[in-house]
Amino acid sequence: MTDYLDKxxxxxxxxxxxxxxxVLEFYREYLLDANIQDxxxxxxELGTPKQLARKILADYSIRFNENLTxxxxxxxxxxxxxxTIWLIVLALLSTPxxxxxxxxxxxxxFALAAIVFAVAVAIVAIVVGLTFLSLSMITAxxxxxxxxxxxxxxxxxxxxxAIGVELLVLPLFLWFIGxxxxxxxxxxxxxxxxxxxxxxxxxGGRHHEKNR
Amino acid sequence: xxxxxxxxLLDGCVLALLSTExxxxxxxxxxxxxxxxxxxxxxxxxxxxLKKNSWVTTYDQxxxxxxxxxxxxxxxxxxxxxxxxxxWDTYQNAISNLLKGAAAS
Numbered sequence: 001m002t003d004y005l006d007k008x009x010x011x012x013x014x015x016x017x018x019x020x021x022x023v024l025e026f027y028r029e030y031l032l033d034a035n036i037q038d039x040x041x042x043x044x045e046l047g048t049p050k051q052l053a054r055k056i057l058a059d060y061s062i063r064f065n066e067n068l069t070x071x072x073x074x075x076x077x078x079x080x081x082x083x084t085i086w087l088i089v090l091a092l093l094s095t096p097x098x099x100x101x102x103x104x105x106x107x108x109x110f111a112l113a114a115i116v117f118a119v120a121v122a123i124v125a126i127v128v129g130l131t132f133l134s135l136s137m138i139t140a141x142x143x144x145x146x147x148x149x150x151x152x153x154x155x156x157x158x159x160x161x162a163i164g165v166e167l168l169v170l171p172l173f174l175w176f177i178g179x180x181x182x183x184x185x186x187x188x189x190x191x192x193x194x195x196x197x198x199x200x201x202x203x204g205g206r207h208h209e210k211n212r
Numbered sequence: 213x214x215x216x217x218x219x220x221l222l223d224g225c226v227l228a229l230l231s232t233e234x235x236x237x238x239x240x241x242x243x244x245x246x247x248x249x250x251x252x253x254x255x256x257x258x259x260x261x262l263k264k265n266s267w268v269t270t271y272d273q274x275x276x277x278x279x280x281x282x283x284x285x286x287x288x289x290x291x292x293x294x295x296x297x298x299x300w301d302t303y304q305n306a307i308s309n310l311l312k313g314a315a316a317s
Contacts, residue, residue, distance in 0.1 A: 027256070
C-alpha cells in the first residue's frame with residue numbers, strides 16, 4: 001500500500017503541498033478502511049498509480065483552466081493551456097478507448113501538433129531572417145561610411161527601421177502564439193469531455209455487473 | 213446500467229447521504245456503490261468540489277491510532293440539496309412521461 005501511495009505521490013508534483021497531502025490522505029485512509037495491503041489489490045481497486053494520478057490531475061487542470069479564463073494575463077493562460085493539453089493527452093492515453101476513437105483522437109492531435117509546429121517554425125524564421133537582414137544592412141552601412149555618407153546613412157537607417165518594425169510586431173506574434181495555444185487547449189478539452197465521459201459510463205456499467 | 217450519472221446528480225446523492233449522517237470516505241463510497249454505479253476513484257473529486265463550494269465541511273476523528281476524515285453537510289449544503297431535489301423531480305417527471313410514451317397533459 002505504501003509503495004502504491006509513494007508512486008501516486010510522485011505523480012502529483014504539479015499540485016501544491018496542501019492539495020497533494022489532502023489527496024494522499026484521502027486515499028491512504030480509503031485503502032486502510034478497505035483493508036487493502038497488496039500493491040496489486042490497490043491497482044484492482046483504484047487503477048494503477050498513473051491512472052489515478054491522471055484522473056485527479058485532469059480534474060484539477062480542467063477546472064483550473066476554466067477558472068483562469070476570467071481574470072488572468074495571456075501568458076498565464078498560455079502556460080495553463082499547455083499544461084492542460086499535456087495532462088489531457090496523458091489522461092486519454094491511460095484510458096482504454098475503442099481503437100477507432102483512439103485513431104481519430106491521435107490523428108487530430110497529430111494534425112494540431114503539425115500546424116502549431118509549422119506556424120512556430122515560420123514565425124521563428126521570419127524573426128531570425130529579419131534580424132539577420134537588418135544587422136547585415138547596418139554592417140554594410142558602417143562599411144561604406146567612408147566612401148559615401150548618404151549610402152551609409154541609407155543602409156544604417158533601413159537596418160534600424162527593420163529592427164524597429166520587428167520590435168513592434170513581436171508582441172503581436174507572441175499574442176498570436178498564445179491564441180493558438182488557447183485554441184488547441186479548448187479543442188483538446190472538448191475531445192476529452194466527448195470521449196472520456198462516454199467511456200467512464202461504460203466502465204461504471206461494467207463495475208456494477210462485477211459487484212453483483 | 214448504461215445510464216451515466218451526471219456530476220450534479222452525484223453531488224445531490226452525496227449530499228443526501230450526508231444529510232442523514234456523517235460519513236468517512238470509504239464508507240461513503242461503499243454506501244454510494246450499493247445504489248449507483250460509480251468507480252472507486254470518482255468520489256474524491258466530488259468531495260473536493262462539495263467542500264470548495266462550502267456545501268460540506270470535514271472534521272477528523274481518531275480511529276485505531278490514525279485519523280478518519282468525516283464529511284458533514286452544511287446549511288448551504290442542505291439548501292443545495294433541496295434545490296437539486298426540486299430539479300430532479302421536474303426532470304424525472306419529464307423523462308418518465310417521455311419514456312412511457314404518455315401524452316403530455
